[in-house]
Amino acid sequence: ALTLGSPLSGALLEMHGFMGHPGWFWMFVIEGLLAVGAGVFTFFWLDDTPGQARFLSKQEKTLLINQLASEEQQKVTSRLSDALRNGRVWQLAIIYLTIQVAVYGLIFFLPTQVAALLGTKVGFTASVVTAIPWVAALFGTWLIPRYSDKTGERRNVAALTLLAAGIGIGLSGLLSPVLAIVALCVAAIGFIAVQPVFWTMPTQLLSGTALAAGIGFVNLFGAVGGFIAPILRVKAETLFSSDAAGLLTLAAVAVIGSLIIFTLRVNRTVAQTDVAHH
Template sequence: MEDRRLDGAVTRAQRRLVPFLLLMYVLSFLDRANIGFAKEAFQASAGISAAAYALGAGLFFLTYAATELPSNLIMHKVGARIWMCRIMVSWGLISAATMFVRGEMSFYVVRLLLGAAEAGFFPGVILYLTYWFPARTRGRILGLFYFGAPLSFIVGGPLSGLLIEMHGYLGLEGWQWMFMIEGLMATAVGVWAYWYLDDKPSDAAWLPADESHVLTAAIDTEERAKARHGLSSLGVIFRLPRVWQFVVIYFLIQMSVYGVSFYLPAQVAALLGTRIGLEVGLVSAIPWLCALIATFFLPRFADRYGAHRWLAAATLAVSGFGIAVSAGAGPAIALVALSFAAAGFIAVQPMFWTFPTNYLGGVAAAGGIAVINALSALGGFTAPNIKNWADASLGAPAGLYTLAGTTLIGAVFILALRREPTAEPATELAASSSPTSA
């Protein structure tokens, strides 16, 4: 009877919360990656060079990484309803303000502010899910949430392309309409979040009292277990060698994601021999549709057969080869290659997160996941700048070949992870601190 009530509470919470959180995630990816659709017209109109574009696109991730952990701690203190509202309203307004950029310095300032505004959203949602869903259901819920990344490009590509074609309407350029409308969409959803979200089951008027009680009891039981077995200090996380392995792997994955997404519209436009608009937006959605399909099937296959390490490495390797092939192929083959690339670097991410979550527990899990996500976000800063440097130094395809190489290195690092169950974090910490440890 108790299990049936708990299942009912989880199902009700999933139907209420997951679609809204997914909408928020779609808008977060849209507002950080739509710069790729504005690239050509934005650079020409705002007076921004290719190098400045690459630097500005990546600067987002510096402040994002620096302020992510403090943002998450504030959310834990004040509650998700208030803090998610703050995050979305501020990032929406700053994203919309990109329409006023003139010159490189104002571009840098806006991107830095946008990174700080959006910081804490992703780990904040992960933390929020721990308030609502027991561990045995959380993996499935996280998998649904991860659909937001490819969905943002599937929906956002055509939308951004359509808005770009509003060039000249009411005296505004197309890229200005894009930033304004997509930014204000996030702001509106942020205001909605204040009224829609509840901080915890006991606050939810839509959850029956008996289901609220059993769900709260289940979450509290897990939290007490974490308190008994978790590490007590966040600082200890930085001394765990395995955490740094996770940081490097996820950093390389993020390089693939943003190295492709920031330049995909321009690459597709070049392949089609046309300017960025609705047609490019529709064609650009194809790789992300493939990513959505791969994200649905591959993690489930890995769960069923316990093959997360091998399948994750193979998936990321396919992504690397896809990026490489797209650099020198004709339009049709390049689009197919980009579809494999996107499917790989998106679908690998839910599989990747099984490694740190199976390894870390308690406070170590909460702090470690935030640290991994924050430091790895710097891959979004590194990728466009490395690509721009390689293209400028060695010729246009060199940037994509470089990204393909770093992606394949990430696949090798996944294979290098130990196959056997790892020691508890505290045990590994003691071993790594010992003078006799290897």
């Protein structure tokens, strides 16, 4: 979505003056209509239950329905209080918060950052270059989790990937334009690829009543990062009167997250067992 969305948004911004409206007007209108169209399509296309799935055979539908019914009878009631008393839940929540701060702190400002590197305004050219890190992330998100699955190594892969993201974010504000784009590619690969690896760890570290509630809390706690990130970046830039300061602050947050991941005691054997079952 980010790979294709950036050039599309840039192209729509170039419609400035069409029918007397600014480019941002057309970007919001057209992309809003596309979102509405996707919602209508989804409503009619997606199935609610396995029994309605047109791509499943009758036997496959029966097997899935029976399996879901069996799991429903065996499910354990989850309580948020159990999750909040679990130190591992808080570790995972803080880690996910640092990931989201790094992600949104970069995503929200990436078009303007790239435009500044190119010495141009935010438009089609800048948006095409903005898509380059997401193309790199597309390949990284396939390779890194695949390596993690193959080796069964979760903790070190996640920690090093997030550490690379932090280094990439920090260097992107200190290097020449070409090298800064390379650093942004490293950052994008890091904070996108770390997430599927990260989400394998809650099921290894949590169990019983803390599992489902813990996963929900980790996700909720991390989502706050989308609110914190732009405030943190702007505050750092204002305090130190430097754009690089905001990026270095985001980098520090990512490094903190990677260090916390290193403290987790994830059983590598369990991860390899999970891979074998897949």
